Amino acid sequence: MTRSAAILGAGIGGxxxxxxxxxxxxxxxxxxxxxxxxxxxxxxAMWPHALTALDAIGAGDRVREVGSAQHRGSFLRPDGSRIGTIDNTSRTTYLLSRPALLGALYEALPNKALAFGTPAPPLDALTDYDVSIGADGLRSPTRRQLFGDGYEPVYTGVTAWRGWIPGCQSDMSETWDKSALFGITPRDGNLVNWFACVRADEGFDGGIDFLRRRFGSWHTEVRAVLEAMTDAAMLHHDLYESPALPSYVSGRTALLGDAAHAMAPNLGRGASEALVDAATLGRLLARSNDIRDALLRYDRARRRPTRRLVHSSRIMSAVAMTRHLRPTRDLAVKLATGLA
Structure with a gap:
């Protein structure tokens, strides 16, 4: 007898x-x-373990074809001087846009049973399914139904802008200063991706004019991006992280991706971890006749490592934008990257 799953959300994990x-x-x-x-x-960022997950669902080759291979990354000061460099030649990471990744995942679906324009039913209306999977993002209604209002995302104290401009970029750079950072990376479509973070109150309202004032004295590459950016190719979001859940499963329902472990973007791991969640859950459910046991195995496999990443991403944000310990930070990065 064919088993069935209701998947709530058609993002990366869903x-x-x-x-x-x-x-x-x-x-x-x-x-x-x-x-x-x-x-x-x-x-x-599609890290090697995410590419393994993509291979398992038939989307890995397409991601490698469309994405930009990333081998080197530099950490800089606002004047352009170098703090450290990371060489990834032995562990290739690919960068590609969210639409390109979702397109590759959709193309790999054997059965395009996707109901667009259809809000997810409440869990008590899904009892005909063997499993329900909450892949419904940061503000997950599924998580709220399972665990109540006490596990809503927490503001990290940082707001972020992300966007893209025409051009080509071979390597990634991230420039760090007290209470702010600016990143520039390759992406698909002959475009350059950029992102900026600033410590600010929740709900801070600032656009291109603010960014040009805040980062306009930084090095040449940052100023070139500031000059080329447009409102139409920019997103602005406050950044949140998930508090620790008691479990990623309850009964016959599982959570994955941001619904389970939203994290600050400083390690670039959020999308990759959603893919690993999905591949792990799919493999365990496909191999087991005991659905509840498979869900518990998924929780044991994924909750601890993803909670470590939530914590590590928070630490990385604090390190990058430290107000008082920049010499110590710079020395630590040089030691870690072999430049000291």
Whole structure:
């Protein structure tokens, strides 16, 4: 008898777990309130373990074809002087935009059972399914139904702008200063991806004029991006992280991705971890006749490492934008990257 899953959300984790379960012989229905897949979005890092997960669901080759291979990254000061360099030649990471990644995941679905424009039903309306999977993001209604209002995301104290401009970029750079940082990376489509973070009160309202004032005295590469950026190719979001959940599963329902472990973007791991969640959950469910046992195994496999990453991302944000310990920070980065 074919087993069935209701997947609540067609983001990265939702499409990936739909692909994993479909390839394992499950029937899946994906509920997505948006009318279509997004057509805009900034670059995401696909680390080697995420590429392994993508290979398992048939999307790895497409991601490597479309994405930009990333081998080197530099950490800089606002004047352009170098703090440290990371060489990734032995562990290739790919950068590609959210629309390109979602497109690759959608193309890999054996059965395109995706209900766009359909908000997810409440969990008590999904009892005909063997499993329900909450892949419904930062403000997950599924998480709230399972664990109540005490586990809502917490503001990190940082707001972020992300965007893209025409051009080509071979390597990644991230420039650090007290209470602010600015990053520039490659991405697909002959575009350059950029991101900026500033410590600010929640709800801070600032646009291009603010960014040009805040970062306008920084080095040449940053100033060139500031000059080329436009409102139409920019997103602005406050940054949040998830408090520690008691479990990623409850009964026959599982959470994955940002619904389970939203994290600051400073390690570039959020999208990759959602993919690993999906591949792990899909594999365990496909191999087991005991659904509850498979869900518990998923929780044991994924909760501890992702909680460490939430914590590490918070620390990385603090280190990059430290107000008082920049000489110590710079020495630590030089030691870590072999430049001291």
């Amino acid at each position: 499409l990936a777990v739909a692909g994993a379960l479909s390839r394992g012989g499950w029937h899946v229905d994906v509920f997505e309130r948006a009318p279509q897949l997004p057509t805009s979005g900034t670059a995401l």
